[in-house]
Amino acid sequence: MSSPPILFDRALLRARRTRAGKLGESTFLLDRVAQEMSDRLATIRRRFECAIDLGTPSDVVRGAVMATGKVGTMIAADALAGTPAPSHYDGSAFVVAADEEALPFRDASVDLVVSALTLQFVNDLPGTLIQIGRALKPDGLLLAGLAGGDTLTELRQAFAAAEAEVEHGISPRIAPFADVREIGMLLQRAGFALPVTDLDRITVRYGSPLALMHDLRRMGATNPLIERSRRPLRRATLKRMSDIYLERFADGDGRIRATFEIIWLSGWTPHESQQKPLAPGSARQRLADALGAKEIPAGEKVGR
Numbered sequence: 001m002s003s004p005p006i007l008f009d010r011a012l013l014r015a016r017r018t019r020a021g022k023l024g025e026s027t028f029l030l031d032r033v034a035q036e037m038s039d040r041l042a043t044i045r046r047r048f049e050c051a052i053d054l055g056t057p058s059d060v061v062r063g064a065v066m067a068t069g070k071v072g073t074m075i076a077a078d079a080l081a082g083t084p085a086p087s088h089y090d091g092s093a094f095v096v097a098a099d100e101e102a103l104p105f106r107d108a109s110v111d112l113v114v115s116a117l118t119l120q121f122v123n124d125l126p127g128t129l130i131q132i133g134r135a136l137k138p139d140g141l142l143l144a145g146l147a148g149g150d151t152l153t154e155l156r157q158a159f160a161a162a163e164a165e166v167e168h169g170i171s172p173r174i175a176p177f178a179d180v181r182e183i184g185m186l187l188q189r190a191g192f193a194l195p196v197t198d199l200d201r202i203t204v205r206y207g208s209p210l211a212l213m214h215d216l217r218r219m220g221a222t223n224p225l226i227e228r229s230r231r232p233l234r235r236a237t238l239k240r241m242s243d244i245y246l247e248r249f250a251d252g253d254g255r256i257r258a259t260f261e262i263i264w265l266s267g268w269t270p271h272e273s274q275q276k277p278l279a280p281g282s283a284r285q286r287l288a289d290a291l292g293a294k295e296i297p298a299g300e301k302v303g304r
Contacts, residue, residue: 004124006226008175010099013121013224014079017057020220029202029219029260030060033116033145036200036264038064040143041114046070048112048141052077053093054132055100055118057220062093065114075110077103100128105135112136115144117262120177121224129190139271142192147177148199148261154249155212155258162241171229180263192267193274200262205255209245212258 020026049072053062062074077098098104100115100122113132122128132142156174163170180197187195206212216222250256268274 004127006123008121008123008224009226009228010079010101010121010123010224013220016217016222016224017080017220020057020218023218025058025220026215026218027058027060028204030056030058030117032202033262034061034064036262037061037114037116037143037145038068040264040266041065041068041070044070044141047072049073050110051075051112051114052105052110052135054103054113054115054144055079056114056116057118059093061114061116066093071112077105103128103131103135107134108137110135110137111140113140113142113144115146117146119144120147121175125178126186126189129186129192133191133269136269138269139273140269141266142187142268143264143266145200145262145264146183147175148263149177149179150201150259150261151177152216153259154245154256155209158209158241158245158248161244162237166234166237166240172225172227173223173229175223175225177261178263183263183265187265187267190267191270193270195265195267197263197265200264202260202262204258204260205251206258207255209242209256212256 047070051065051071051074053065053074053076055077056062059076062076065071066074074093076093076095077100078095079097079099096104100118101124113136119125119128129142136142152174159173160170180199184195184197187197206215213222245256246254
């Protein structure tokens with residue numbers, strides 16, 4: 001079996017997160033995802049005794065999850081854990097050093113796994129989903145939000161147009177994010193039952209493209225691609241990118257728009273108590289009867 005392609009520089013991602021912490025993190029997007037995650041959990045009528053917050057870049061999600069009163073013990077799995085120790089209790093959760101691509105948890109050991117804005121940077125997402133499924137007990141829940149395909153589409157288009165014009169070539173500057181339909185199929189392939197995916201599209205306005213790029217640095221979300229250009233960004237390219245962005249994606253007041261698309265995914269590990277689809281041919285009533293309509297045999301055209 002071939003290995004998955006290595007798209008993301010994981011060591012660089014960790015370094016960018018550390019830098020963001022020193023700059024003063026921008027958390028508005030994570031705050032929104034945390035609130036939405038709390039709201040979604042609040043609709044589930046059960047308690048989860050042991051939960052894992054997988055890779056979320058701060059404690060905001062686990063705080064929101066614990067506030068629902070539906071979780072007993074929270075474990076934060078964080079690749080940057082190490083201070084004061086690789087495993088410690090920070091007052092709200094047990095924190096362990098763990099990478100999303102190599103989970104250290106026993107099979108069938110936890111009831112809930114949540115994750116916010118981190119799984120989009122996993123090189124082997126199918127493998128990570130399989131590991132999550134193994135760590136969950138039967139009837140355990142995975143609930144996660146990750147960046148979707150249209151995230152930063154305006155910045156992507158502006159950079160591509162500017163580089164093509166100024167440098168006569170295009171380099172990868174914005175990470176390729178997943179499509180919601182692909183995520184749904186991956187959940188099924190990983191063995192999750194009752195998989196659900198949906199989209200939350202957020203438009204944020206900035207004073208300039210440079211303000212957006214500064215915010216991305218404070219999110220720790222600047223270019224982590226292995227195939228990124230190592231050359232310094234040319235001033236002429238940056239200037240042309242800003243001009244194109246303003247021409248194409250500015251509102252009447254001069255402020256620019258930036259799209260953030262959040263894919264929400266959830267799935268349960270199989271359990272005999274879960275609802276199951278009926279077998280083909282087992283229906284006791286015709287659809288036409290239920291709808292009060294006339295049944296038309298296959299191949300026959302509807303009369304006009």
